[in-house]
Amino acid sequence: MMKTVGTALAARALTVAYREQLVLDGLDLTIKAGRVTALCGPNGCGKSTLLRSLAGLQPLRSGRIEVNGAPLASYRRRELARLLTMLAQFNQIPAGLTVRELVAYGRYAYGGWLRGLTHSDQAAIDEALAVSGLAAAAGRDVAALSGGERQRVWIAMALAQQAAIVLLDEPTTYLDIHHQLDILHQLRRLNRERGLTIVWVLHDLNQAAAFSDDMVLMRGGRIVAQGTPDAMLEPHHLQQTFGVKMLKIAHPQNGAPMCVPAYDALPGLAPAGIAPLREAGASAGKDLAA
Template structure:
């Protein structure tokens, strides 16, 4: 078996829930090795639950999850931690830990604390601090950090684990736009440099499109579409996932696919600026494309 035939993560007929409520219902998903995949969808559609289930933190009612071709349940705890790391959306603030000490927790899977930190552990911690821009803050108390700094510290801990599969639940939470882009760029760089498989939950569709190889659109515990960013930003797919009309466009500098919401009245060309609506590539053309796509 090789990377071309074995998925990093595979879920089959996966159902997950709490008592009488199913959050995920008969879901099938394949995550390719070495790819960056974004999970996108409305609040409550099951993105975080799916991530937790793939990480072995949430039991399934039925169905299977495989990690690198082996059943999730066949992994011992430390072996799984060397294979897969997850950053949850909300994390409890540890008391009395410095940033460096928190990041060092990511090395537990590689030998525990009894033997102390080896040179490889210290190097991994240094690399994670550098990747997240936290080297100057390594000696600070985690509790004294801002929300954005704390989020970067948690990301650094996940990176220090050096697992080939990285699951991130809203990694840009609490971050300003500068640090959002820094983190996304650095994770994308690590994906390319180390062949990391990354699955992240992102709410910003344009960031998901810019930094991901694939987007998975979810709604009500099911996958409604999965594919390249260019394909997933088509209005019909976004309508199916979010229940709103979106217009697909292109970044003015890079030409990369982007989407913008069709705000109330935007599809009514009677209210459009005539020159803009009639201009090649203007709003009239975008509206016409959106209407054709939604009608398809």
């Protein structure tokens, strides 16, 4: 599927503060439609606040948000919900709901609860459960699930909304590596097949680079740099963002850009202590290339 051309979201001179503490400081950002964009940066840099602002959930001190070129404030609530959905970092579980019932909340934007669920609603719920790997757990009580399973339920609810713009705040939280990669793969597939615009906050820089078209590096409520993963993993950008010396390397299997801490960024760990790992990695690379 060809990806949509244009701007899905834009922040213009965005300033947000909690009481007197400035969190976002005159920030400008453009999110291209049909692409996957990762927001990355140290804790407290404003990533989640930016995501909430883009979703219209955060009061602004100044500036504006645009959705598909129109002011966010110009949309009615249900109209906006059909265009944009957000999965927050922390969510409270309503008592007494099954997995399917909670995922069904994602269909509220299409008519509320009085009309009941239509065939289209049921199909959207079924697909969201399948994408999130929860089809077999649809009848289980959400309160009885593990943290990772609950996280997948919230992702399924966001997907059931079938909005063209999906905002995800640390969607891999609580997930083991298998389910992290599965969810990231599935979301990337939906992006490619349907042209979804996805903006997610990810702490793992290598996952962000592998699954995103663009990366936005943030620090202190401002954008340090924005561009392709290959450009954003350059050591000077990472040093400026995280204050840590990093090395940019190539993945031994496909040559994709990755980053690792430099030796002198790991206090107490001498280069000799890592040498066996380096040799093992080189050997593995040769085996993969053979």
